[in-house]
Amino acid sequence: xxxxxxxxxxxxxxxxxxxxxxxxxxxxxxxxxxxxxxxxxxxxxxxxxxxxxxxxxxxxxxxxxxxxxxxxxxxxxxxxxxxxxxxxxxxxxxxxxxxxxxxxxxxxxxxxxxxxxxxxxxxxxxxxxxxxxxxxxxxxxxxxxxxxxxxxxxxxxxxxxxxxxxxxxxxxxxxxxxxxxxxxxxxxxxxxxxxxxxxxxxxxxxxxxxxxxxxxxxxxxxxxxxxxxxxxxxxxxxxxxxxxxx
Ligand code: 6GU
Numbered sequence: 001x002x003x004x005x006x007x008x009x010x011x012x013x014x015x016x017x018x019x020x021x022x023x024x025x026x027x028x029x030x031x032x033x034x035x036x037x038x039x040x041x042x043x044x045x046x047x048x049x050x051x052x053x054x055x056x057x058x059x060x061x062x063x064x065x066x067x068x069x070x071x072x073x074x075x076x077x078x079x080x081x082x083x084x085x086x087x088x089x090x091x092x093x094x095x096x097x098x099x100x101x102x103x104x105x106x107x108x109x110x111x112x113x114x115x116x117x118x119x120x121x122x123x124x125x126x127x128x129x130x131x132x133x134x135x136x137x138x139x140x141x142x143x144x145x146x147x148x149x150x151x152x153x154x155x156x157x158x159x160x161x162x163x164x165x166x167x168x169x170x171x172x173x174x175x176x177x178x179x180x181x182x183x184x185x186x187x188x189x190x191x192x193x194x195x196x197x198x199x200x201x202x203x204x205x206x207x208x209x210x211x212x213x214x215x216x217x218x219x220x221x222x223x224x225x226x227x228x229x230x231x232x233x234x235x236x237x238x239x240x241x242x243x244x245x246x
Contacts, residue, residue, distance in 0.1 A: 001105070001156050003033045004074045004082060005145055006067070007112040008049060010035040012142045022150070025159045033149065036074055041066040050115050059116035067111070067122045074109060082107030084128040085148070087141030088117060091130030094148060096171035098131070102148070103155035110148060112141030176231040178222060180213040 005013065017023065017033055025031040042049045043065070050060035075081040083105050092098075102108060111128060123130070133144045153159055154166055170178050183194040197209045218225055225231055 001031050001103070001152070002078055002082065002107040003031070003149055004036060004077070004107070004109045005033065005112065005149075006036045006038055006070050006074060006109065007140075007142055007145070008038050008114055009112075009140065009142055010037050013146070016146050021159065022153055025153055025156065028158070030156055030158050031153050034074075034077070036070060038062075038066050038070050041070040041073065053116065057116075061116050062113060062118045062122070064119040064121040064125070067118060068125055071109065071111065071126055078107060080106065082109040084109045084111060084126050086111045086113065086118070086123065086126075086128035086130050087132075087144040087148070088113055088130050089132050089135075089137050090117075091132040093135075094131050094133045094144075094151075096151070096169070097173070099148070099151040099155060100173060102152045108148075108152070110141075110145040112145050114140040174232060176218075176225040176228060177214040178217045178225075180210040180217070 007013075013033070013035055017026065022031070026033065039047050039049055042063075048063070049066050050062050053059070053061045071084060083102075085102075085108055087110065111126075122128075131144070131148070133147050138144060160166055166172060168175060170176075183198060187194050187199065195209065197205050215226075215231075218231065
């Protein structure tokens with residue numbers, strides 16, 4: 001899978017991209033991340049990429065020309081154009097469902113904003129998928145782009161090694177339960193003991209303990225996940241079941 005990241009701050013990425021799982025995926029050729037500096041498409045002596053908003057107000061707005069021209073040039077690279085994703089607090093909220101959908105793509109073009117945002121013509125012309133990572137405001141889309149890459153890369157076949165591991169993840173299709181508590185050695189630490197059932201080899205009992213622990217944690221922390229029906233099924237599963245009965 002190929003990612004192209006368009007940003008005014010490409011230096012923010014190499015530290016993150018060099019990190020273990022992602023670095024390994026890149027080394028194995030499963031994932032490719034190309035960084036592009038929007039400023040390289042700015043014209044004039046000062047290479048300006050932003051300007052004051054028409055109508056007044058604080059901050060600066062990213063100009064349409066360098067952004068649109070950067071996206072168009074980047075789309076010419078590679079075998080086929082990618083899906084354009086613009087990272088903005090005003091976008092639809094990213095979640096595991098969206099990560100699953102993106103992991104089916106061959107190529108994603110991630111457009112990171114700064115300042116007070118993009119000139120609206122960028123959106124009108126490129127018609128990107130506008131995406132937010134949650135209800136809070138970041139200084140720019142770079143960290144959000146890393147979040148999207150991180151979540152999507154885990155779903156690319158071969159990246160995790162064990163293909164089962166992401167199917168069981170919380171929030172993946174078919175699982176709306178939080179993870180159960182995990183323990184390793186020592187058996188006792190500062191008076192806190194590992195639950196007895198995990199120490200014996202009774203695997204059905206261990207599976208039952210883990211299921212109950214997941215349910216209990218989900219009830220305590222994220223009751224909203226349990227209000228949506230069977231937490232081990234997707235809403236699509238439930239729709240199919242009821243139509244099968246009809
Ligand atoms: Cl994608 N960008 C910015 N600047 N802030 C955000 C965000 C994105 N998602 C949540 N907050």
